[in-house]
Amino acid sequence: MAYCFVTRQLPGTALERLAAVHEVDIWPERLPPDPATLRKLSVGAAGLLTMVSDPVDASLIAASSGLEAIANYGVGYDNVDVEAATERGIRVGNTPDVLTDATADLTFALLLAAARKLPQAIATVRAGDWITWEPMAHLGAEVQGATLGIVGLGRIGQAVARRAQGFDMNVLHTGSRSGSRISLESLLQRSDFVSLHCPLTPETFHLINERTLALMRPTAILINTARGPIVDQPALRTALENGTIAGAALDVTDPEPLPANDPLLSGPNLIVAPHIGSGTRAARERMADLAVENLLAALAGRRMPHQVNEV
Numbered sequence: 605m606a607y608c609f610v611t612r613q614l615p616g617t618a619l620e621r622l623a624a625v626h627e628v629d630i631w632p633e634r635l636p637p638d639p640a641t642l643r644k645l646s647v648g649a650a651g652l653l654t655m656v657s658d659p660v661d662a663s664l665i666a667a668s669s670g671l672e673a674i675a676n677y678g679v680g681y682d683n684v685d686v687e688a689a690t691e692r693g694i695r696v697g698n699t700p701d702v703l704t705d706a707t708a709d710l711t712f713a714l715l716l717a718a719a720r721k722l723p724q725a726i727a728t729v730r731a732g733d734w735i736t737w738e739p740m741a742h743l744g745a746e747v748q749g750a751t752l753g754i755v756g757l758g759r760i761g762q763a764v765a766r767r768a769q770g771f772d773m774n775v776l777h778t779g780s781r782s783g784s785r786i787s788l789e790s791l792l793q794r795s796d797f798v799s800l801h802c803p804l805t806p807e808t809f810h811l812i813n814e815r816t817l818a819l820m821r822p823t824a825i826l827i828n829t830a831r832g833p834i835v836d837q838p839a840l841r842t843a844l845e846n847g848t849i850a851g852a853a854l855d856v857t858d859p860e861p862l863p864a865n866d867p868l869l870s871g872p873n874l875i876v877a878p879h880i881g882s883g884t885r886a887a888r889e890r891m892a893d894l895a896v897e898n899l900l901a902a903l904a905g906r907r908m909p910h911q912v913n914e915v
């Protein structure tokens with residue numbers, strides 16, 4: 605029996621299966637443990653179940669001498685210093701596939717909402733400003749037949765491309781499929797909608813910045829359901845203000861949570877959702893199943909079913 609620390613209560617029954625085999629502590633609060641508390645609570649743990657809001661950095665890993673496994677609840681694992689974990693022989697796992705469709709659905713929900721200015725239109729009803737049917741009011745962009753540029757054609761990017769086919773969209777991408785891959789610059793210049801699906805890495809940090817935003821069409825809409833720091837937010841704020849692009853719909857921001865007084869939020873034609881891409885009950889339960897399977901395997905000395913490093 606090993607000691608495991610889980611940084612949040614999870615939906616479904618997966619944690620019961622973990623607790624049947626190991627000693628498990630679950631952080632009970634709505635807010636995650638702050639970094640110092642997380643570090644303190646990780647000392648003595650053999651297994652950690654963490655998520656996007658938990659920085660599992662080199663200092664935490666160095667302080668947790670008995671740590672054998674980090675199961676991250678999410679397909680993204682940029683919150684974990686994988687290199688530091690690998691150096692110490694600690695297995696790191698993620699939860700791919702099970703959230704692909706939920707995240708692709710949310711991407712399309714944001715795309716459609718931004719195209720049709722849905723939040724603004726709904727707000728006028730609540731404000732009592734729906735005084736008549738107006739030929740010129742709330743005019744949005746047509747999605748059918750438009751060009752969608754997908755930056756990063758991994759599992760989620762491909763699921764978004766499949767949805768786009770149902771809307772007769774013309775899909776461009778920066779993925780590695782031979783033949784159809786185009787450069788980021790060309791994709792930005794030719795797309796009506798640009799949707800980000802690449803992981804956050806040193807190479808993709810601020811991939812969307814003043815220069816690349818300037819390549820986009822003034823009618824284009826940016827969608828980000830990947831990671832906030834892929835977009836330079838002050839540059840996006842300026843681009844929205846100046847009409848360099850027509851709108852943006854973000855499920856992820858930098859930082860998270862985004863403070864209610866962040867200057868970005870006063871930008872025009874902007875939708876911000878609180879990182880809910882994988883947020884269906886079924887997807888979040890399956891993520892918990894995978895994270896627990898990862899931990900159980902690693903603590904039994906086996907490779908995780910979804911291990912992201914070689915140890």
Ligand code: DGY
Pocket residue numbers: 655656677678679680681703881882
């Ligand atoms: C993911 O799975 O990466 C989600 O963004 C939650 O972290």
